[in-house]
Amino acid sequence: MPDTLDATIDLPETEALLHRFVEDGVIPGGILAWGTVGGPVRYHAEGRLGYERGAAVDERSVFRIYSQTKPITGVAAMMLIEDGVIALDQPISEILPAFADMRVMEGDDPEVTRPAARPITVRHLLTHTGGFGMAGMTLGALYTKHGVAPGTRERVAGPGELPTPTSLAELGDRIAALPLATDPGTRFDYSVALDVLGLVIEVASGMPFETFLQRRVFEPLGMVDTGFLIRPDQVARFADLPEKKDGKWALADDASDSFYARPYYPAGGGGLVSTAQDYVRFATMLLNEGELDGVRVLKPETVRLARSNLLPEAVTHVDLPIGQTLSGVGFGAGMSVSLTRSERTGGMFDWPGDVPAGVFGWPGAAGTACWMDPERRFFLLYLAQYWPSWLNGAMRPDIVAAAYRDLERR
Incomplete structure (x- = not known):
């Protein structure tokens, strides 16, 4: 060929x-x-x-x-990188302060955590290496409990679960309050990273x-x-x-x-x-x-x-x-x-x-x-x-x- x-x-x-x-x-x-x-x-x-x-x-x-x-979403982020508004290896906490002091689970108990070894960057969001999870996958039960279930249609919160967020800002606050599965930059985990990236684009672009x-x-x-x-x-x-x-x-x-x-x-x-x-x-x-x-x-x-x-x-x-x-x-x-x-x-x-x-x-x-x-x-x-x-x-x-x-x- x-x-x-x-x-x-x-x-x-x-x-x-x-x-x-x-x-x-x-x-x-x-x-x-x-x-x-x-x-x-x-x-x-x-x-x-x-x-x-x-x-x-x-x-x-x-x-x-x-x-x-x-x-x-990835291409939209690359536009802001090209514009000099954000950078590939910039910590997202400079744009979203709620992500400044992330913690990592040490085992299966979300109450047992340690400080993350490094900040989450734009690169980590683009490549699913920020340490996040998503419903049905890594950290799925924890995310679902807190209403973080992207792709779920007409979700009804179960007993002890939070309702689904109704804005990217609310979604970001929910995710930032949860521990990471791994240190950023150490493992690929298919995740909510691109949803968080949408919030980065929203805040960094001002629209x-x-x-x-x-x-x-x-x-x-x-x-x-x-x-x-x-x-x-x-x-x-x-x-x-x-x-x-x-x-x-x-x-x-x-x-x-x-x-x-x-x-x-x-x-x-x-x-x-x-x-x-x-x-x-x-x-x-x-x-x-x-x-x-x-x-x-x-x-x-x-x-x-x-x-x-x-x-x-x-x-x-x-x-x-x-x-x-x-x-x-x-x-x-x-x-x-x-x-x-x-x-x-x-x-x-x-x-x-x-x-x-x-x-x-x-x-x-x-x-x-x-x-x-x-x-x-x-x-x-x-x-x-x-x-x-x-x-x-x-x-x-x-x-x-x-x-x-x-x-x-x-």
């Missing part, structure tokens, strides 16, 4: 795979989008917006992208986080359907979120009465909705060194830094839940980057799997992902919706493996 690709790219095996997923009822519908910098964007959609919906999926269909939000993204990212790139809130004009295009319960499909989030019409706060770690049409513009900008359609949003050197391995020196590998270590993978600005050719491991969090060195991006919990290959200036976006996230664990790795087989055949 050549190092760079021409404008006309066919992915027949990948298209057939998506068709089979829909035909077999694995998902109600989904869409692929791919292309190269300077070339046309290709779309291939299959199926409907929900099992009980008649509307077909297309490039303007709206999806919950969950953790695919993280690269966007609400969602306003910053709108002015600095979405408007310049023409991302007209991306945001933390589903608008009334989008409801007819908004996909259902089906959930498998007792072998039957139910709705985890109904597009016609969605949690996304009333989110708790703008979650930089996983709160955005978007479309294939929008997200390909973000991907193309990153592959084109920070420029799209003559509009520059980042300098080339800033983009290259964002998609490089920013892990602290002490962190040599990326561990994901259920004990899986991703081989040959580093972490940049809210997204992974392949340091060597990555191989499939067979785990449900298999990412990226079967891709060359240099490929970067990140998936979302409800079935979305975007892979970007700077050597070939090629991107592949996949959007579908299903819940829980482990239901179709092999789907996204299968898609990317098929795409690279298609590319090898050219």
